[in-house]
Amino acid sequence: MIKVEEAIAIIEANSTKMPWKSIPVSKALGYVLAEKVISPINMPPFRQSAMDGYAFKHGIRHQYDIVGISQAGDHSNFKLKPTEAVRIFTGAYVPNDADTVVMQEHVMASEDSILIAKMPEPFANVRNKGEQIKANDVVFEANTLITPAAIGFLACLGITEITVYKKPKVAILVTGNELVKPGKKLSKGKIYESNSLMLQAALQTIGINKIKVHTVKDNLKATKKALQFILKKNEIVLISGGISVGDYDFVKEALLKNGVEELFYKINQKPGKPMFFGSKKDTLVFALPGNPASSLTNFYIYVYSAVKNRMGFSNTNLLKIVRKLDNDIVNNTGKTLFLKALYNEISVEILDGQSSAMLNSFAVANGLVIVPEDVENIKKGELVTILPID
Amino acid sequence: MIKVEEAIAIIEANSTKMPWKSIPVSKALGYVLAEKVISPINMPPFRQSAMDGYAFKHGIRHQYDIVGISQAGDHSNFKLKPTEAVRIFTGAYVPNDADTVVMQEHVMASEDSILIAKMPEPFANVRNKGEQIKANDVVFEANTLITPAAIGFLACLGITEITVYKKPKVAILVTGNELVKPGKKLSKGKIYESNSLMLQAALQTIGINKIKVHTVKDNLKATKKALQFILKKNEIVLISGGISVGDYDFVKEALLKNGVEELFYKINQKPGKPMFFGSKKDTLVFALPGNPASSLTNFYIYVYSAVKNRMGFSNTNLLKIVRKLDNDIVNNTGKTLFLKALYNEISVEILDGQSSAMLNSFAVANGLVIVPEDVENIKKGELVTILPID
Numbered sequence: 001m002i003k004v005e006e007a008i009a010i011i012e013a014n015s016t017k018m019p020w021k022s023i024p025v026s027k028a029l030g031y032v033l034a035e036k037v038i039s040p041i042n043m044p045p046f047r048q049s050a051m052d053g054y055a056f057k058h059g060i061r062h063q064y065d066i067v068g069i070s071q072a073g074d075h076s077n078f079k080l081k082p083t084e085a086v087r088i089f090t091g092a093y094v095p096n097d098a099d100t101v102v103m104q105e106h107v108m109a110s111e112d113s114i115l116i117a118k119m120p121e122p123f124a125n126v127r128n129k130g131e132q133i134k135a136n137d138v139v140f141e142a143n144t145l146i147t148p149a150a151i152g153f154l155a156c157l158g159i160t161e162i163t164v165y166k167k168p169k170v171a172i173l174v175t176g177n178e179l180v181k182p183g184k185k186l187s188k189g190k191i192y193e194s195n196s197l198m199l200q201a202a203l204q205t206i207g208i209n210k211i212k213v214h215t216v217k218d219n220l221k222a223t224k225k226a227l228q229f230i231l232k233k234n235e236i237v238l239i240s241g242g243i244s245v246g247d248y249d250f251v252k253e254a255l256l257k258n259g260v261e262e263l264f265y266k267i268n269q270k271p272g273k274p275m276f277f278g279s280k281k282d283t284l285v286f287a288l289p290g291n292p293a294s295s296l297t298n299f300y301i302y303v304y305s306a307v308k309n310r311m312g313f314s315n316t317n318l319l320k321i322v323r324k325l326d327n328d329i330v331n332n333t334g335k336t337l338f339l340k341a342l343y344n345e346i347s348v349e350i351l352d353g354q355s356s357a358m359l360n361s362f363a364v365a366n367g368l369v370i371v372p373e374d375v376e377n378i379k380k381g382e383l384v385t386i387l388p389i390d
Numbered sequence: 391m392i393k394v395e396e397a398i399a400i401i402e403a404n405s406t407k408m409p410w411k412s413i414p415v416s417k418a419l420g421y422v423l424a425e426k427v428i429s430p431i432n433m434p435p436f437r438q439s440a441m442d443g444y445a446f447k448h449g450i451r452h453q454y455d456i457v458g459i460s461q462a463g464d465h466s467n468f469k470l471k472p473t474e475a476v477r478i479f480t481g482a483y484v485p486n487d488a489d490t491v492v493m494q495e496h497v498m499a500s501e502d503s504i505l506i507a508k509m510p511e512p513f514a515n516v517r518n519k520g521e522q523i524k525a526n527d528v529v530f531e532a533n534t535l536i537t538p539a540a541i542g543f544l545a546c547l548g549i550t551e552i553t554v555y556k557k558p559k560v561a562i563l564v565t566g567n568e569l570v571k572p573g574k575k576l577s578k579g580k581i582y583e584s585n586s587l588m589l590q591a592a593l594q595t596i597g598i599n600k601i602k603v604h605t606v607k608d609n610l611k612a613t614k615k616a617l618q619f620i621l622k623k624n625e626i627v628l629i630s631g632g633i634s635v636g637d638y639d640f641v642k643e644a645l646l647k648n649g650v651e652e653l654f655y656k657i658n659q660k661p662g663k664p665m666f667f668g669s670k671k672d673t674l675v676f677a678l679p680g681n682p683a684s685s686l687t688n689f690y691i692y693v694y695s696a697v698k699n700r701m702g703f704s705n706t707n708l709l710k711i712v713r714k715l716d717n718d719i720v721n722n723t724g725k726t727l728f729l730k731a732l733y734n735e736i737s738v739e740i741l742d743g744q745s746s747a748m749l750n751s752f753a754v755a756n757g758l759v760i761v762p763e764d765v766e767n768i769k770k771g772e773l774v775t776i777l778p779i780d
Binding site for chain 2: 025026029041043044045046048050052071072073074075090091092093127132133140144147148149150151152153154155156157158159160176177178179180182183184186187188189190191192193194195197198199200201202204205218244290291292296319321322345353355357358359360362363365390
């Protein structure tokens with residue numbers, strides 16, 4: 001049995017980054033850049049007006065003749081005399097002979113001339129070529145997460161393809177003779193299988209959408225055979241159930257017989273103690289406890305960061321936050337506790353129903369309060385660390 | 391021109407909830423329940439062992455004969471004499487004649503009998519029928535967000551279908567003769583069209599995945615015709631560009647001619663002032679500014695909460711947080727500022743590059759600092775309000 005911190009460190013050390021692939025920017029939300037991106041153009045590509053108004057060469061004059069119109073998208077490079085200006089719109093090309101744009105609200109205009117009532121500073125309201133970024137400058141360094149704003153920036157530079165870390169292929173293997181698929185009749189002694197849907201949804205929240213779910217009978221032969229196939233086809237394998245000490249739990253043996261190296265088994269925590277972590281080549285295996293709340297707890301603490309590590313994220317552990325405790329906590333287990341909790345900007349409330357079989361409280365929780373194994377009491381009003389899970 | 395708070399209130403008042411639909415639990419992540427859900431079963435459905443161990447009737451004895459095995463999934467209701475126990479595993483059926491389970495670690499076992507070394511309390515390690523939830527009790531009230539844990543809980547009760555608020559159909563209409571599709575050659579005076587990809591990605595982050603993008607020329611006839619079609623087919627319409635005061639901006643006129651009621655036009659803010667909000671029947675129309683950073687700012691402040699309102703979310707405005715400011719802020723605009731910023735648990739830094747045309751800073755920002763219109767100075771170390779956008 002190892003400590004929580006050791007388990008996290010072992011998983012992190014084994015969660016190598018995935019290979020790269022090229023994808024369209026339009027599909028890149030949530031991926032992480034594997035290579036830096038260089039701008040192919042200056043942005044803006046030309047001197048642009050930042051306002052609707054009139055472009056002219058700044059001088060001592062206040063009156064100008066209007067000799068043309070520059071709309072966004074035009075490229076009419078009007079030759080301007082010092083006495084001349086052009087009507088111009090936001091985003092439009094500023095003629096080479098002009099250096100300043102006056103807002104239309106600051107002029108009195110007739111059909112063919114303007115009188116500037118409020119003279120702008122020289123060069124005002126003109127966005128210079130390359131002001132935002134210059135051709136061949138770095139747009140984003142490697143390991144940048146692709147957000148909506150990043151997609152907008154890449155697109156505005158005309159970039160259509162980028163190189164990112166692939167997402168890992170993830171499979172879920174469900175074991176347990178007691179399990180019945182929701183929708184079927186529940187015969188005596190059976191319960192509904194819920195972990196696979198729950199884990200699929202949890203994976204979806206971090207961008208893993210294609211997940212294969214396999215179900216096997218609780219026996220060594222079936223488990224071994226299923227794993228042989230699954231280990232070849234996936235980079236992360238989640239196994240639900242069959243990893244406790246019970247005489248009928250075959251998962252660990254089936255893993256070892258398939259050449260999976262055990263990296264740890266059992267963690268000094270509650271819930272979620274009976275977890276196996278191992279690897280075979282580049283494939284990571286998490287055998288999660290069968291109890292739903294234990295399974296989801298360990299997903300958030302361990303699987304979450306492993307998946308994100310593999311996808312190239314820089315900050316893979318969920319950002320931990322600190323809040324004032326609304327309840328007293330007693331920990332007489334000698335284990336690290338992960339307590340379902342509801343936090344706000346100021347404080348955090350430990351929820352009722354912490355049993356490892358119960359999902360009720362998990363469904364309303366937005367964080368897990370961490371109580372270290374060597375801490376026996378935390379009093380109301382003291383600060384605690386929380387893993388946000390919303 | 392209206393205030394930011396007024397704009398938010400008008401949008402909220404007009405963002406009615408969408409009609410309901412029934413969907414499989416397996417596809418319900420991110421939806422909001424339209425009706426409460428009732429449990430069809432007791433959970434657990436029978437008295438379950440919470441441990442691997444031995445089930446027996448608590449008494450004064452320490453020694454018991456083992457008369458059978460109860461595995462998870464079995465339903466062998468062993469008749470037990472007071473001198474008898476059954477081997478039992480986690481999740482397995484506890485025989486009616488037994489009331490207590492002793493952990494296997496606390497017994498000395500031979501092949502056919504056990505001696506209990508550490509006697510548990512009566513009723514220990516038995517999960518009672520309906521302990522988690524009883525048949526016909528409320529699982530979730532209406533307006534509950536479906537999280538991974540909620541999916542797990544619904545599935546474990548055997549529930550396969552739930553009634554949720556539909557997601558709104560969203561279309562994006564892009565206007566602007568200056569715009570060229572990324573991937574094509576950029577001729578003089580033109581820029582790449584990036585807002586549609588950016589807004590699609592932003593919508594994806596809140597679960598809107600099927601988005602139709604339409605592009606029209608900057609003229610009244612084309613805009614009017616496109617809108618006629620789009621307004622009929624969608625519940626939310628985002629229009630990018632064409633809503634400033636420029637003589638070539640036809641969007642507002644095209645909207646009014648299509649029977650869209652103007653609810654406001656222009657907000658006293660920077661960036662993002664030139665925005666139109668209107669409605670026609672149940673369809674909401676946001677005509678967003680063409681500048682990318684203005685467009686995305688207004689997405690997060692206005693569109694985001696409108697979409698979530700319509701999807702049935704209870705807390706539709708992004709949770710605002712408060713942090714200590716790392717820089718001085720000067721606001722001599724008389725407008726509400728939304729400043730791209732990077733916050734951590736303690737403080738917030740205002741980023742360089744706040745121009746409405748620039749996405750550079752937006753791509754690294756994780757929040758927008760709100761500077762109210764009537765606040766001229768905020769000093770380093772003072773507290774500011776942030777809209778998180780990560």
